[in-house]
Amino acid sequence: MLPNTDLTADDRKGLRALEWLNFFVADVQTGLGPFLAAYLAVRGWNPERVGLMLTLGGVITVAVQTPAGAIVDHSRGKRRVMALGLAALAAGALLLFASTRTLSVCAAEALIGGAGPFLGPTLAAITLGMVGAQRFTRQFGRNQAFNSAGNVATALAVGVASRLFGVRAIFLVAAVLVAPTGVVLAAIPAAQIDYARARGASERKNAGSGAQARVSAASAAFADRVLLGFIACACLFHLANAAMLPELGELLSQHQARSAAGFMSACVIVTQVVITFTAAPIAKLASRIGRRPLLLVGFGVLPVRGVLYTLAHGVTSLVAIQMLDGVANAIFGVVSILVIADRTRGTGRFNLMQGALATVVGIGAALSTTVGGLLIEHASYRVSFLGLAGIAACATALLWVAVPETLPGRGANESAGTEIQDA
Numbered sequence: 124m125l126p127n128t129d130l131t132a133d134d135r136k137g138l139r140a141l142e143w144l145n146f147f148v149a150d151v152q153t154g155l156g157p158f159l160a161a162y163l164a165v166r167g168w169n170p171e172r173v174g175l176m177l178t179l180g181g182v183i184t185v186a187v188q189t190p191a192g193a194i195v196d197h198s199r200g201k202r203r204v205m206a207l208g209l210a211a212l213a214a215g216a217l218l219l220f221a222s223t224r225t226l227s228v229c230a231a232e233a234l235i236g237g238a239g240p241f242l243g244p245t246l247a248a249i250t251l252g253m254v255g256a257q258r259f260t261r262q263f264g265r266n267q268a269f270n271s272a273g274n275v276a277t278a279l280a281v282g283v284a285s286r287l288f289g290v291r292a293i294f295l296v297a298a299v300l301v302a303p304t305g306v307v308l309a310a311i312p313a314a315q316i317d318y319a320r321a322r323g324a325s326e327r328k329n330a331g332s333g334a335q336a337r338v339s340a341a342s343a344a345f346a347d348r349v350l351l352g353f354i355a356c357a358c359l360f361h362l363a364n365a366a367m368l369p370e371l372g373e374l375l376s377q378h379q380a381r382s383a384a385g386f387m388s389a390c391v392i393v394t395q396v397v398i399t400f401t402a403a404p405i406a407k408l409a410s411r412i413g414r415r416p417l418l419l420v421g422f423g424v425l426p427v428r429g430v431l432y433t434l435a436h437g438v439t440s441l442v443a444i445q446m447l448d449g450v451a452n453a454i455f456g457v458v459s460i461l462v463i464a465d466r467t468r469g470t471g472r473f474n475l476m477q478g479a480l481a482t483v484v485g486i487g488a489a490l491s492t493t494v495g496g497l498l499i500e501h502a503s504y505r506v507s508f509l510g511l512a513g514i515a516a517c518a519t520a521l522l523w524v525a526v527p528e529t530l531p532g533r534g535a536n537e538s539a540g541t542e543i544q545d546a
Contacts, residue, residue, distance in 0.1 A: 133312070137253060138262070140310040145266040146273035147304035148209070148242060159219065159228075160369035162290050166223050170373055174496025176228055177369065181489025183236030188485055191240040192478020195248050196322045196471070202308055205245045209308075211238035213301040220294035240485070244477040247460055249311065252321030256468060260461055264406025267457050271398035278395065282388030322471045350466040350476065352525030354483050356422070357459060359518035361487035363425055363511045364451070366495030371432065371441065374504050386438060390445045397449025398456065405457045413530045414458050414465070421454030422519040429512025433505045465529040 163173050198204050215234035218227050246266065254262045277300060284292040372387045409417055428447040435441050463480060467473045491511070498507035 134253075134315065137310075137312055137315045140307050141250060141253060141262075142265055142269045143307040144205075144304065144311065145246060145270040146276075147300060147307060148246065148270065148273070160372050162293075163223060163228070164373045165290065170370075170499045171496045173369075173373065174366075174492040176232065177492040178489045179229060180232035180236035181365075181485055181492065183233055184240055185482055185485040185489060187237050188240040188482035189475070189478040192244050192475045192481070195241065195244045195478070196474040199318055200313075201245055201249050201252065201316055201321065202311060202313060204241055205249075205308055206305065208238040208241040208245070209301050209304055211235075212242075213298040216294045216297035220291055220298070240478065240481055243481065244474045247477060248321040248474050249316055251464070251473060252316040252318065253311075255317075255320050256464065259464060260406050260410050261403075263460060264403040264457055267402035267406075267453070268399050271395040271402060271453075274395035275392050275399060278388045278391040282392075285388070319471070322473055347466055349526060349529060350463070352521070353459075353462055353529075354480055356518055356522040356526060357455075357480060358483040358487040359514060359521060360422060360425065360455065361484045362491045362494070363429065363487075363515035363518060364448075365488035365491035367429060367432065367508065367511055368445075368448070369492060370495050370499065370504060370507060373499075386442070389442050390448075393442055393445040394449040394452060397446055398453040401450070401453045402457055405453055406461070409458055409461055410530070413528045414462055415526065415528045417454050417458050418462075418522060418526070419519065421451045421458070422515070422522050424451050425515035426512040426519065429508045429515060432508045462529050465531055468531070 160173050160177065163176065164170070168176075195201070195204060211234045215231040215238070218231035218234070221227060247263065250262055250266060251259050277296070280296050280300075281293040284296050368387075368390060371390070405417060424447045428444055428451070431444050431447070432441070435444060459480065460477065463476050464473060467476050495507045495511060498510050
């Protein structure tokens, strides 16, 4: 990894703007999901109906994710893609603020589900385009830390707003946060985002490849067994993970409706504080010990978390369990993108494969809320948490069997990466 001493003052200024962009781009889908579930439960929606509504947004996300990655790969206006996505998210949040009628919630979920898939790949593409492959690991870790710090600030603002003005105010907060995001986005010079680097293309491909070579590179990436195995593990991980926090919010809202939003804010804050302080060290550690050991830890804490939810009763202990959520999400959020970067280096299909990963993650997350809601409806919250924990254990076992180390220069990755680059 190269030091930052050879960066110009303008380069450093652009990177600071990039980090603050990550701060302000709070993950609206992840943030609104738990809050929306609790809010709809307070308004009389049953768990199955809440699960189906959240699934609607997930299905739209699944349909858009892979095309979104391809669009980000192709687009030379990365900042424009980000701006349009943010505008759609703001519109969705305002619809939720205005009404909880079925039609309004459906429209909001469509906007959020359709815009969200562009944000993560675009942020990663801008980062790769600005710093290149050798600095990507370090910078991406810093990005994640800033993003999580922004989520902490957002959760605090949501907690205060919901206490002073009611739960509905959380959606207005989400919409208002788009304004400073646009300001820092405009502060990133477009000239600093190299088009070829942002796609993960090698200089050799950028110089002389044609359409057939690009198709071959994409085919090689989709034929990579290690990458496909990891994507399958990611799907199972989110099938287990996505429903846990919304279900917890629903459970608590049944008995403590007034304090449900505050509790959800506390859970989000705990998770994001852990990510804030661990994302950058995780990125550094991933370069030293490899990706696989960290992934096994991140996957392994998820079944533990599901079981602990069935044993804990007090609010304090439930919030404390969210530290495990922070560990799992910090590792997955950082290391999963590093795995994609490892396996697609030189193909020019970095963002496309990000989209493919996000697609199966969306499938897992969408099914998670429906499966969890059905288990609650026909059994109990306890059975639902244990069922999700069992899925998480299967994901960990599959990771152990199917995914070797991917850090360049170590073991299986060396030959596989060469095959992809030569395609």
